[in-house]
Amino acid sequence: MNRKDFIANVGFGAVALLAAQCGIGCNKQNTTAVDFTLDVSTGALSQSGGYLINNGVIVAKTLTGDFIAVTAACSHEGTSVRYSSSGNNFVCPSHGATFNSSGSVTKGPANTSLTQYKTALSGNTLRVYA
Numbered sequence: 001m002n003r004k005d006f007i008a009n010v011g012f013g014a015v016a017l018l019a020a021q022c023g024i025g026c027n028k029q030n031t032t033a034v035d036f037t038l039d040v041s042t043g044a045l046s047q048s049g050g051y052l053i054n055n056g057v058i059v060a061k062t063l064t065g066d067f068i069a070v071t072a073a074c075s076h077e078g079t080s081v082r083y084s085s086s087g088n089n090f091v092c093p094s095h096g097a098t099f100n101s102s103g104s105v106t107k108g109p110a111n112t113s114l115t116q117y118k119t120a121l122s123g124n125t126l127r128v129y130a
């Protein structure tokens with residue numbers, strides 16, 4: 001194998017490897033699927049109005065006993081939001097943005113909704129997923 005053939009073969013191999021790793025054309029977004037479970041028999045989610053953050057998702061138990069979940073990072077500058085049971089909404093402590101229980105902006109400066117996740121309760125196990 002001469003130098004030209006070697007470079008051509010190695011170059012093709014590198015391109016093929018990169019294409020295999022990111023998908024042809026690298027058009028896929030780098031998203032991490034949310035799908036986890038929590039034990040709600042103890043801790044914050046055992047009480048109405050309680051909440052916790054897990055895997056970048058804030059999960060809350062409303063005063064009526066429903067479970068809701070949205071992305072924890074505020075869409076303004078990324079501060080973790082908090083759940084307010086009295087307003088049944090999410091509040092950002094940094095600059096005061098608020099989001100309803102579905103993650104939609106109700107007060108700026110944030111202007112993008114938080115991603116809402118599905119919840120499913122089976123016994124004391126709560127599944128949170130996209």
Ligand code: FES
Pocket residue numbers: 074075076077078079092093094095096097108109110
């Ligand atoms: S980081 Fe949430 S309002 Fe600014």
